Amino acid sequence: MLRGYYTAASGMMAQQRRQESLSNNIANAQTPGFKQDQTSIRAFPELLIKRMESNELSTANGFRAPKNKTIGSINTGVYLQETIPDYAQGGLKDTGIATDMALINGTLPDETGSIFFTVQNAAGEERYTRNGNFTVDGAGFLTTNQGYYVLDNDGNPIATGGQTFSVSSNGIIQVDGQEIPLAINYSPNANDMVKDDENLFAMSEDGAAMEDARATAGLSYTVQQKYLENSNVDAVQTMTDMMRAYRMFETNQKVLQAYDQSMDKAVNQIARLT
Template identity: 30%
Template sequence: MMRSLWIAKSGMEAQQMQLDHISHNLANSGTNGFKQAHAVFEDLMYQNLRQSGANTAEGTQLPTGLQVGLGVRPVATSRQFSQGNLQQTDNGLDVAIQGKGFFQVEMPDGTIGYTRDGSFKLDNQGNLVTNNGYRVLPGFQFPTEATNVTIGQDGTVSFLRPPNPTPEVLQQIELADFVNPGGLDPRGQNIFVETAASGPPVTGVPNENSMGALAQGYVETSNVNVVQELVTMIQTQRAYELNSKAIQTSDQMLQKLGQL
């Protein structure tokens, strides 16, 4: 069997994987806090048909070798954590992070999830929660009569309780950051979780110690560049077509060989 068939097959599978990532990016171009991702590839092992630097029968040394690569494979997903655009919503419970950091939320199993989606809501008990009902940490429970909720750049959450004109401070939002945010595990629902690759979270107050500041009344939109994704899609399609053409050419060569 010609090696080119298997090499081109691996190329088609790799480009299909890249197209899967592009499709996912485009599908989430309107998702709050979404971070675009692309597949990362590496070449497969080589068949070493002639070793570089080997001695020949004439006593000379080969300056080059002869190696045949066996194709390509996807090995990782590279996620870009660059800042998305801030979109004004005029909703007092919407909060965007300007800079580094993640909001911390309590998952149903008691573990902590991390998100950049700050489109928060209140549940039936007055708790500040995500769109999926996950409680925002360290925990914010507003009384029924609370009005004029204010979230400062430093994460301080306060409200008014009529008829008292003095704001009452509830809690302060803490952000978390990671040495390697690319190592976080995406779980869907705009949630990431800690892994050994990401390292442990480093928590801190917004707008201090390299943590981003908070912007009330805004949400962070997806950082997907639609034009860039469309260009990458065209490149992926052309690469897929070229690999399929290599398979067709190998098949034609085998047919010629069978006719001899």
């Protein structure tokens, strides 16, 4: 019976973590370039139960030979194994603002691949994003809304001097007769990336190195100026999943209450001395 407590409790904890992930998705439904998280729930490893006994042999010393009989396997519940970003393309929104840019996937050579803008975070490290909601800071550099520099193909901040510039379909910024290629990188397996703060992605330690999107064979994309890529969160589906997670949490809670009532009877009624 105690094992039932742990099984029901693990189900409640898994649904609670799933609800947290879904809540984060719905909270970012209007965040440009946001990629929703998908959760993976997995059962704990099964346990094999054996009955351990022994047979007494007719010997002078009364030797007992051990004997095991397999009863079967049991499962001890579930847990939320991981959250995986969904890199599907979001819809486009026309903003009419020159500093806004949207990355549009074309042909990707790898099924799990994805392309990103490259920025520099506060620690000077390269990070990657699909959020093209850029702006120009007081020094004339192109930045994210958090103030992180947008990088060019050489890894340097891009100086536009203002919002009077154009961006070609392959990501070349044209300002005052100068051409500055945006750093657009490609990950052959975007599942190797991990989410960082401020809607940014970082490469995991064992992930494949990022590639220059312009130099990757079989890759095509388009940069659309004055547009933003919307979040790929389906608000209606996410709300439905949140209700389902709540119902499953509630079901496990009722199972836990039933075990508690059975234990109460076992301790206070069945075991009562008369």
